[in-house]
Amino acid sequence: MAVPSHVVFVVPFLLESSLRFAAAAGRLPGVRLAILSQDMPERLPEELRPLVDTFQRVPDAMNSAQLVEGVRVIARKWGGRVDRVMGILEQLQVPLAEVREQLGVRGMDVEEARHFRDKSLMKLRLAEHGLPCARHCLAPNAEEARAFAARVGYPLVVKPPAGAGSRNTFRVESAEDLEGWLRSDPPLTDAPAMVEEFITGEEYSFDTITLHGKHLLHSISRYRPGPLEVIETPWIQWTVQLPRRIDGSEFDEIKQAGPRAIEVLGIQTGLTHMEWFRRPKGGIAISEVAARPPGAQFTSLLSFAHDHDFYSAWARLIIFEEFDVPERKFSAGAAYLRGQGNGRVVAIHGLEAVQRELGPLIVEQKLPRIGQVPTGAYDGEGFLILRHPETEVVARGLEKIVSTVRVELA
Ligand SMILES: Nc1ncnc2c1ncn2[C@@H]1O[C@H](COP(=O)(O)OP(=O)(O)O)[C@@H](O)[C@H]1O
Ligand SMILES: [Mg+2]
Structure with a gap:
């Protein structure tokens, strides 16, 4: 029989939404599945247990250094072999790519993952190739946010450069709104904000x-x-x-x-x-x-x-x-x-x-x-x-x- 594919699925929290994907991987013929998680193994639903060869815990399953260690432990159990390291969470995509690069596992690399994860890098790359997207500015301070607003006009959208689920995303309708935001939660050099032209439609x-x-x-x-x-x-x-x-x-x-x-x-x-x-x-x-x-x-x-x-x-x-x-x-x-x-x-x-x-x-x-x-x-x-x-x-x-x-x- 062919050697199975050794797959590490990173599921920081054992939620149904993530486990549905991990279970699908585990059910494929020819897959040996490990789950790498910060959750307790007891929380793995009974019906999925037969699909999981190995369950490995790390304290923080979003941290790439800890993930590397976790994958190493699994690899030792598997005679050194890990073919894929995968996961579905948006916030995991760069850490997973870092793990793959460090351990020489095939799949999306850090450069690719960052261009999908970082909305400013993404828009710069799209615009460079003439692809249509909103004008934006990655504002490291109030002055740059104001200068962008003066150039583009209102309304604007403010969001984190690597957000998800519309969290901390809001509309800025006027200069007054803009000043309100800059007073309450100003962007910083090491915590810049995405400011975008508002697209209607x-x-x-x-x-x-x-x-x-x-x-x-x-x-x-x-x-x-x-x-x-x-x-x-x-x-x-x-x-x-x-x-x-x-x-x-x-x-x-x-x-x-x-x-x-x-x-x-x-x-x-x-x-x-x-x-x-x-x-x-x-x-x-x-x-x-x-x-x-x-x-x-x-x-x-x-x-x-x-x-x-x-x-x-x-x-x-x-x-x-x-x-x-x-x-x-x-x-x-x-x-x-x-x-x-x-x-x-x-x-x-x-x-x-x-x-x-x-x-x-x-x-x-x-x-x-x-x-x-x-x-x-x-x-x-x-x-x-x-x-x-x-x-x-x-x-x-x-x-x-x-x-x-x-x-x-x-
Ligand atoms: N430039 C924009 N103009 C108008 N609406 C926007 C703009 N950017 C984001 N939005 C609205 O905010 C939502 C969340 O923004 P998005 O960039 O998709 O971040 P997330 O990663 O949180 O999904 C979008 O689905 C859209 O409804
Ligand atoms: Mg979105």
């Missing part, structure tokens, strides 16, 4: 599969509304929809710019998640690109739209460098249920009506738990996923859910 994703530098597949989804607007507006429940067809000319610009962006940022093999805007007066702007599988159920949405398990397909892509291109057969969409008010979840209203009307369209759901503390994130406390061959049917269903279901907090 519809927000979308462009998710890709690349193998050995070759663009194999893309998927487009539409956000309603954009994550920043969701964060700003507590009553809005977010939706994301993958249209059934993406071969129309309305997507020509992103289909040209998207794969080129991935190429200049340097990924050779992987799944990427790009976000982009359609500007109201024409043209597009690429917003950011992550070199990892997307969160917020996107990997499930990809799976439903293509009738193909993208959790497993991603693991196989990274580990065995193989990918079978599936056909897009359905529209799929998620409606995210979000607590309204303050306190904990006390009731979910309107669910029966939605289930009665949309029953057969609902392919997956996770309902908010009574007593749950809201996350404050744009993807809320739970979700319903719909699927149907017709884009319009899914669009109407998502609209129905967010206008009918109300998660009450008290």
